[in-house]
Amino acid sequence: MAQPNQQKHLNFKNEILRHEDNLKFLYSQANHIDECILDLQEMFWLIWFLVSLGRYHSAKVTKTEDGDGFFHTEEETVQKILQKENSAAALFCWLKAHNPTQTLTSLFTKDVVGIVATLAGVVTDELSKNLSDFLGLDTMLAIVCKTKEGIEALERYDGYGGLHVLAIGKEIKGRFTVICLEELRPFVGGFVAGDPQKKLAIPKPKLPNGDCPPGFIDYAVNMIHLDSKYLSCLTPSGYGLRETLFYSLFSRLQIYRTRQEMLDALPCINDGALSLDGGMIKGCGVFVLGNRKAADVRFPKISGKSGLPDSYIELKKQSEG
Known part of the structure; x- marks a missing residue:
């Protein structure tokens, strides 16, 4: 009877390891998504600056109050x-x-x-x-x-x-x-x-x-x-x-x-x-x-x-x- 128990223990251990590997993979994917979001935010502000720069080139000098x-x-x-x-x-x-x-x-x-x-x-x-x-x-x-x-x-x-x-x-x-x-x-x-x-x-x-x-x-x-x-x-x-x-x-x-x-x-x-x-x-x-x-x-x-x-x-x- 000991041998089947050892096999069950081994199966449980392998299952735990598999889930741990899955969790590590999911965490890495989540971190990658967070980095992509930050990159997109930076790209948005780069575009915003370029738009402002374009206004600088196209606009004439005006007077403030x-x-x-x-x-x-x-x-x-x-x-x-x-x-x-x-x-x-x-x-x-x-x-x-x-x-x-x-x-x-x-x-x-x-x-x-x-x-x-x-x-x-x-x-x-x-x-x-x-x-x-x-x-x-x-x-x-x-x-x-x-x-x-x-x-x-x-x-x-x-x-x-x-x-x-x-x-x-x-x-x-x-x-x-x-x-x-x-x-x-x-x-x-x-x-x-x-x-x-x-x-x-x-x-x-x-x-x-x-x-x-x-x-x-x-x-x-x-x-x-x-x-x-x-x-x-x-x-x-x-x-x-x-x-x-x-x-x-x-x-x-x-x-x-x-x-x-x-x-x-x-x-x-x-x-x-x-x-x-x-x-x-x-x-x-x-x-x-x-x-x-x-x-x-x-x-x-x-x-x-x-x-x-x-x-x-x-x-x-x-x-x-």
Whole structure:
């Protein structure tokens, strides 16, 4: 009788193993489906960006209510900065444009990177307005230095440097913000593999049920575009602007398509969020209400397809083919 029992035990064991193999297969299929869903969501937002880019090419420049040009170029951003008379940012831009002296050249070439508002571009006007409003005017006009030496040079009043000394006949009124890159704590999580813009590999937010929130587009730090000259700008420790300056400014600020989708995603928002229709959450429990006033110093819009990720360009070619 023992032998039949042993056979039954063996049959049960084989049946359990078969079911375990089936479960492993089903789990792997479920994970594959989840990945496909995320890929489709990313493709949707790629198409959305391309549509916005197409509108940029086809639309004419219009005027907003404050008389500002609807499409900002880098030159227009600089002109807006220059209008902030007696500010350090305006003085910096003026000095760069008026045949700087050898002292000025050595100072700025060595350590000063530029003004926050001029160091990155964005794809859409809505995104430009939202990110600029979130940072505020003082931060948008902040001067960025690589090391403490640049800050010391900007403050020097001994006749050998400093903005005040170099700009004869001009003066700075009030305080101004200077950001030192080497003093910032950089993002250390690595980059998205193969991305020419060196976007940060930040895991997507997840709701309590494990799903990515509907309407989530990306993190703000990954939605800015860096020109090649700023992509190659590194601190003495080897860190770039995205993982130092812009990660410090935006942290894990999330971007959503609509205000309602942003509010629905509250359980997974820790470092603030923006929606393209004007919604803003500064942090946990801190909401910004009322009608927004468009910032007049904004990030410029990138023109054409230059510098866009390869996936954008390839998708645009397919849509036109």
